Amino acid sequence: MAQKPEMNRIAVVSVRDRFYSYPTSGLTPEKLARILRQADDGDIALQMEAFAEMEEKDLKLGSLLQTRKNAVLGLDWEILPADESEEAKRRAELVKKAMEFEGLEDTLLDLLDAIGKGFSVCEIEWMYDQGMVLPKRIPWVDTRRFTFDLEGNMRLITDDNPSGILLPTNKFMIHRYKARSGSSVRGGLLRSCAWMYMFKNYSVKDWMTFLEIFGMPIRVGKYKPGATEHDREVLERAVQAIGSDAAAVISESTLIEFIQTAQKSSDPFRDMIALANAEMAQAILGQTLTSDVGSSGSRALGQTHGEVRQDLLEADCKALAETFRRYLFKPLILFNFGDTRLLPWLKFHYEPPEDLKAQQELYKGLQEMGLKIPENHVYEKFGIPKPKDGEPILAPMQQGGGVTTLSFSERDSIRSPKANPAQEKIDQFIRHAAYASQVPIREMVENLKQVIAKSSSFEELKEKLEGFIEAAPLEPLQETLQQSIFAASLFGRRAVLDEVAEDGL
Incomplete structure (x- = not known):
């Protein structure tokens, strides 16, 4: 082997990782702008804390991000060799074995955290197994542990080096999400949603305040010009207390009036929250129909669009596959084969059904x-x-519910194994009746064509057809049909009597 893996854990969990400063508490535009500017300067701890709070506190925002991640996690995947050579297939088999490490689903989910935060890092814990180097675990590293220097290099903050150390090669998996070109700090979708989150937070607070005082009259205390300072203080306390206690004691020289407020609707708050939800859904899922179905949408339209827009799903799968190939497959092949040729591929089956x-x-x-x-x-x-040879197969179903309709010529070609003279007579008479019916049927068809040709509209054709049916000369056809039925009945009875006589019954 050309190189050996780093076996020691570098991003050791620190006690300070458990403490949060909750930067979104009392969030204001000035405070949010300060957090974002501080992240632009390389100190991303507060921004990452804010992003984690946003995902935790806003149920809608958390649900949207979870949907985006689960769209990838729910797909099947496979490991494909670089080409059809035996060497490429052998390396692909090693990668398949390596992908059986403990907590694979957790690692996939942790790496997809980059969708919201811009980047996500997991540390590879290597191990030796029967002389082969394989990953044992790939745990997530808290994004607050990282910083960026003036050159844009990512550094890991440790207890021994608060300014951060450069990440060693072949030890960390770094998954980046680029909603836009530039720094990874500004590439996450939560950065785009931060302002809408703040506006929505204001609307929710104002709505709760509005609901608390909705319908309550305004209390106005009045005092006479000669009232003392003590009377005014008592009046003020009474006005404040009467909202909750519904009782107060005041002097005769003061007065409390109740002014009924206008009963306004709370729709402005609801509309602002709906707008914020729609904007965040558009940013994360690529569309809003599956997340919010309003007056202009429908459930059917939402199902047509799917949970996540197809191009976003494909981009997430391709980016995650490239991260595995670059940060896991490449060092894995290097440690076990001594070179990085014929790297296998991770293929997600994201094609729509x-x-x-x-x-x-x-x-x-x-x-x-x-x-x-x-x-x-x-x-x-x-x-x-x-189907294999001799294996039972399903017989094709006949048209019309399994009933086969044969023409007269097809019926004539079918003969029973034993000829029946009576049946032959009946068939002969049927052929004679069909021939005799050709003339009147042909005349009816010609007359019907003339009726259709002379009609200028559908309504006129309908009226003429009703009159045509009533005046149609059906007597020749009826007579032929009656004769056929009568003859068939006679020949049938005669055949039965002949069979009875032959059997001696």
Whole structure:
């Protein structure tokens, strides 16, 4: 092996990691701007604390970020070799084994924390297993432990070096989310949502204050010009106390009046909160229909858009796959093979599911056009295993609920194994009746064509058809049908009597 991994833990958990200063408490525009400017200067601790509070305190914001992360976590994935060579496949097998480390799902979730905060770091704890270097655990490192120097390099703050140390290679996984070009400090979506979070926080507080005094009359205390200072103080305390106690004792020279307030709606607060939620949903999910269905949206439209916009989901998957390939697969191959050639790929299956019914109609149409489609391709397309030799298969269903309709010529071609003279007579008479019916049917069709041609509108055609049906000469057809039924009945009875006579019954 060309290199050996760093086995000691570098980002050791410190006692100070447990303490928070809660910077969003009493958040004001001046305080928020100061936190953001301080992060631009490299000190990101307060910004990361604020982002963590925002995700924790705002249920809507936390739900949106969780949806964005779960959209990736819910996907299947696989390890693909760099090419089809045996060496590439051997290295891919090693990576597959390495991806079985403890807490893989937690590591994926921790790295996706970069979506909100701009970056997320996990430390790789290497171990030896049967002579191979593999990851044992990849725990998350608190983002407050990092700072950036004047050159933009990320540094890890330790107890021995408060100004931070440069991160050693092949030891940390650094996942960055770039909502915009520039510093990782400004790349997270929570930075874009910070102002809307503050405005929403103001609206919620004002709404709660409004609900507390909603409908309560304004108390106005009046005193006469000759009232003493003591009387005025008693009156002021009485006005303040009467809101909660509903009782007060005042002198006869003072007066308390109740002025009823106008019953205004609380919609401005609700609208501002809805606006903030919609803006944050647009920033995080890429659309708002699945998060807030208003008067202009619908549940069906939300389902069409999906939980997360498809291009954002694909970007998250590709960025996370590149982080694993660069910070985990590369050192893993280096430690075990001595070089970094033929690095495997992490492939997330983020493709949206196909509409199999539409695909079925497409293949059916192509087949009817005469296009030759390989049978194996159809089996693979619809995920149906090809039946083996002798394996029972489902019989194709007949059109019309399993009933097959045959023409007269097709029926004539079918003969029973044993000829029945009576049945032959009936078939012969049926053919004669069908031939005899051709003339009146042809005349009716010609007359019907003339009726359709002379009609100028659908309503006129409807009226003429009703009159045509009433005046249609149906007597020849009725007579032919009656004769056919009567003859079939006679031949049938005669056949039964002949069979009875032959059997001696």
